[in-house]
Amino acid sequence: DVKVTQSSRYLVKRTGEKVFLECVQDMDHENMFWYRQDPGLGLRLIYFSYDVKMKEKGDIPEGYSVSREKKERFSLILESASTNQTSMYLCASRDRGTGGYTFGSGTRLTVV
Amino acid sequence: GQQLNQSPQSMFIQEGEDVSMNCTSSSIFNTWLWYKQDPGEGPVLLIALYKAGELTSNGRLTAQFGITRKDSFLNISASIPSDVGIYFCAGQTGTYKYIFGTGTRLKVLA
Numbered sequence: 001d002v003k004v005t006q007s008s009r010y011l012v013k014r015t016g017e018k019v020f021l022e023c024v025q026d027m028d029h030e031n032m033f034w035y036r037q038d039p040g041l042g043l044r045l046i047y048f049s050y051d052v053k054m055k056e057k058g059d060i061p062e063g064y065s066v067s068r069e070k071k072e073r074f075s076l077i078l079e080s081a082s083t084n085q086t087s088m089y090l091c092a093s094r095d096r097g098t099g100g101y102t103f104g105s106g107t108r109l110t111v112v
Numbered sequence: 113g114q115q116l117n118q119s120p121q122s123m124f125i126q127e128g129e130d131v132s133m134n135c136t137s138s139s140i141f142n143t144w145l146w147y148k149q150d151p152g153e154g155p156v157l158l159i160a161l162y163k164a165g166e167l168t169s170n171g172r173l174t175a176q177f178g179i180t181r182k183d184s185f186l187n188i189s190a191s192i193p194s195d196v197g198i199y200f201c202a203g204q205t206g207t208y209k210y211i212f213g214t215g216t217r218l219k220v221l222a
Binding site for chain 2: 004031033040041042043050058101102103104106
């Protein structure tokens with residue numbers, strides 16, 4: 001089974017801090033994604049990467065950046081965390097077979 | 113922009129009942145996916161649909177790709193307590209990307 005691992009389940013950070021969320025997948029998938037999940041808004045795409053060193057903005061990229069230096073790792077960076085970035089963050093990689101995503105367990109980030 | 117309307121938003125049902133939920137859009141999709149998210153976990157893929165009219169089952173779950181390609185349906189038969197969670201539909205918008213519905217929160221009363 002594909003495994004997508006997010007480094008932290010829960011994080012509490014202060015406003016203005018630089019925050020790194022790490023995601024690793026073990027099945028050699030080219031495509032990886034970062035979503036945030038908020039009640040009533042569903043899953044919204046922040047950034048995605050279709051291959052190493054490649055990245056594209058999703059629907060809500062403001063205040064975020066990403067890094068994909070190795071195929072298995074996709075990092076989401078909050079340059080200066082703000083309280084409106086408090087959310088559940090979900091990383092996913094795309095299975096070429098089904099075309100669907102495999103998600104990690106999520107990181108619940110609270111910015112105080 | 114593209115939107116997926118998922119309904120109902122939430123439902124409470126008795127154990128043993130059948131459940132139906134759907135997703136509709138003004139856009140045409142080539143692939144529909146259905147996911148389930150347990151509390152505190154990431155979504156897990158339940159069923160993938162690739163062709164208009166396709167009907168696919170996974171145990172007690174059955175999903176259909178609407179003929180118009182603008183909608184999809186998920187049915188759960190004989191619900192059990194572990195069916196509780198949030199069910200998401202997703203439609204493929206590009207080579208790599210999907211748009212997700214806002215979810216149907218299911219609660220099963222024993």
